[in-house]
Amino acid sequence: MDKSSELEQVKKCCGHFILAVNDTLNVINGKWKLPIISSLIYGKKRFKELERDIAKITPRMLSKELKELELNGIVKRTVYDTIPVKVEYELTSSGKSLKKVLEVMVEWGLEHRENIIGK
Amino acid sequence: MDKSSELEQVKKCCGHFILAVNDTLNVINGKWKLPIISSLIYGKKRFKELERDIAKITPRMLSKELKELELNGIVKRTVYDTIPVKVEYELTSSGKSLKKVLEVMVEWGLEHRENIIGK
């Protein structure tokens, strides 16, 4: 393999790398995704419970973010046909598996904070 | 410890958790941070090299993002007093340590894509 095609390989690989990271980022970006996911890590929650748990979120944003999380296969929505209606949200297996990603991010965040302060 | 103070503990812990994740997120957010970091993983680069490597980035954005990365202790900027001026950018140790975070994100991104397609 010559130099130029080798470079192409690296660029291609790097591109896929960035794409996959962006997939992950797109799932957790938005101001409220992380608070929502974190709140659901400890179990099912109803709409109103989430609204209470997450400080200062409006129903509009909660609804919007939950919808996106559902579309992305992170959250499962279940409607109970009672009166009044009851809706429960829970993490899918994909959602639960996000936990280890978040843990690595927590770890790095803390380490990095130490580094900054240390200087 | 009673129920309510236990709940307080959980909320507090959860808050710190989210804070640390946000620290990490804040470092890599913005449209071009990841492409820049990825490009620098393979070694030092000059401004113009980065501009060429990263498709469609404008000097304005490259400059802005590099400045933020430098402030956050992710990138080190070195000026060589030649004519014309030469400036090199490289990852700090904190920047390099981000690699393992990104790898976990890549891994999850790929897995999650599989899950979605599988359905």
Add this chain to the structure above:
DNA sequence: CTGAATCCCCCAGGATACTG
């Protein structure tokens, strides 16, 4: 209770031109 509909503001980021 669980949202949808509207209106509105702010700023991340693009385009373009210019400087030391």
Add this chain to the structure above:
DNA sequence: CAGTATCCTGGGGGATTCAG
């Protein structure tokens, strides 16, 4: 080469009100 300076736009997200 390594950036600045301006101007401008889209859409993320807040506040509020309405609906099933």
